[in-house]
Amino acid sequence: MPRNLDLLLTVAWENNSVVLIDQTKLPNKLVYVKCKDYREVAEAIKKLVVRGAPAIGVTAAFGLALAAQQSKAKTLPELMTDLDTAFKVLRATRPTAVNLFWALERVMGRAKKAKTLQEAKKAVFDEALKMSDEDINANRQMGANGAKLFRDGDIVLTHCNAGSLATVAYGTALGVIRAARESGKRLSVIATETRPVMQGSRLTAFELQHDGIDVSLIPDTAVGHMMARGAIRRVIVGADRVLRTGHVFNKIGTYQVAILANKHKIPFYVAAPLSTFDFESNPEDVVIEERSVDEVVRVGKKRVAPKGVRVFNPAFDMTPPELITGIITERGVLTPPFEKNLKALLG
Numbered sequence: 001m002p003r004n005l006d007l008l009l010t011v012a013w014e015n016n017s018v019v020l021i022d023q024t025k026l027p028n029k030l031v032y033v034k035c036k037d038y039r040e041v042a043e044a045i046k047k048l049v050v051r052g053a054p055a056i057g058v059t060a061a062f063g064l065a066l067a068a069q070q071s072k073a074k075t076l077p078e079l080m081t082d083l084d085t086a087f088k089v090l091r092a093t094r095p096t097a098v099n100l101f102w103a104l105e106r107v108m109g110r111a112k113k114a115k116t117l118q119e120a121k122k123a124v125f126d127e128a129l130k131m132s133d134e135d136i137n138a139n140r141q142m143g144a145n146g147a148k149l150f151r152d153g154d155i156v157l158t159h160c161n162a163g164s165l166a167t168v169a170y171g172t173a174l175g176v177i178r179a180a181r182e183s184g185k186r187l188s189v190i191a192t193e194t195r196p197v198m199q200g201s202r203l204t205a206f207e208l209q210h211d212g213i214d215v216s217l218i219p220d221t222a223v224g225h226m227m228a229r230g231a232i233r234r235v236i237v238g239a240d241r242v243l244r245t246g247h248v249f250n251k252i253g254t255y256q257v258a259i260l261a262n263k264h265k266i267p268f269y270v271a272a273p274l275s276t277f278d279f280e281s282n283p284e285d286v287v288i289e290e291r292s293v294d295e296v297v298r299v300g301k302k303r304v305a306p307k308g309v310r311v312f313n314p315a316f317d318m319t320p321p322e323l324i325t326g327i328i329t330e331r332g333v334l335t336p337p338f339e340k341n342l343k344a345l346l347g
């Protein structure tokens with residue numbers, strides 16, 4: 001994996017380990033962590049060393065590859081038992097991003113087709129590697145599909161981080177912005193801070209600056225003001241889960257941004273690969289991750305809220321389809337009515 005500043009490769013397989021950019025250290029330090037065991041991979045997902053739906057999915061798939069590699073099983077059923085243990089540990093790391101479950105089930109499905117122990121070990125690794133390549137290709141394709149929706153000179157608001165750092169590389173929402181720039185359009189980005197974990201200020205601002213893309217940072221609370229002043233032309237965000245109905249689950253605060261965009265007649269786009277689609281669930285089935293109160297009562301290391309105060313800290317929210325102008329996928333751009341047009345898109 002190249003350790004230089006030209007390419008942000010968020011997750012990679014290197015010398016029988018999973019190598020991750022440690023996103024908890026950004027933007028102050030660009031450092032990598034090496035996981036040699038699937039339990040370390042699970043911890044890295046839990047602690048947000050790696051985060052963002054597509055990146056979580058591919059990392060978990062590599063976690064299963066580590067489990068296969070390390071297994072001392074002498075028979076195929078013994079290997080499948082070891083893989084199932086790792087599957088359960090990895091599956092329990094975070095509840096909302098559907099890519100995690102999609103990736104783990106896809107790799108297990110591939111392993112279950114194997115006839116021998118060696119074949120199963122190889123299948124798990126090959127599938128994880130394939131998913132990593134597919135993620136980059138899907139992002140590039142989404143970029144090509146979405147770039148057409150942006151005009152030269154657009155000022156684009158994004159929330160959270162749906163960039164290289166949330167995928168294997170290139171990004172979903174930020175991938176579309178990259179592609180629009182590569183096609184010659186001059187775009188400026190407005191990134192929200194994205195409290196309480198600050199994926200906007202720590203990650204999006206870092207990533208766009210790193211790539212020389214014009215970026216300004218605003219507090220989450222400034223979105224309405226900026227829109228009312230005409231300072232924002234488009235919104236684009238990523239997603240952790242898109243339902244067949246077009247309901248989009250994404251970082252907490254996305255719903256507020258969508259309501260404000262609707263009020264100010266600003267197009268609101270979501271960029272998500274098909275690996276982020278959940279064709280089965282209804283809105284009420286989706287578990288919204290509730291994270292530690294510490295994220296809310298502290299700013300950095302300093303406590304800013306009184307001891308004993310009740311805190312709610314949901315990490316995601318749901319934006320209903322009527323607030324969404326289009327969902328950019330690698331197969332094309334979905335417009336309302338989403339359920340009908342999704343069927344047509346998938347053929």
Ligand SMILES: CSC[C@@H](O)[C@@H](O)C(=O)COP(=O)(O)O
Binds near residue numbers: 053162238
């Ligand atoms: C391309 S990633 C899209 C989403 O995963 C992203 O917007 C997001 O909500 C990430 O949340 P996080 O809690 O940082 O994993």
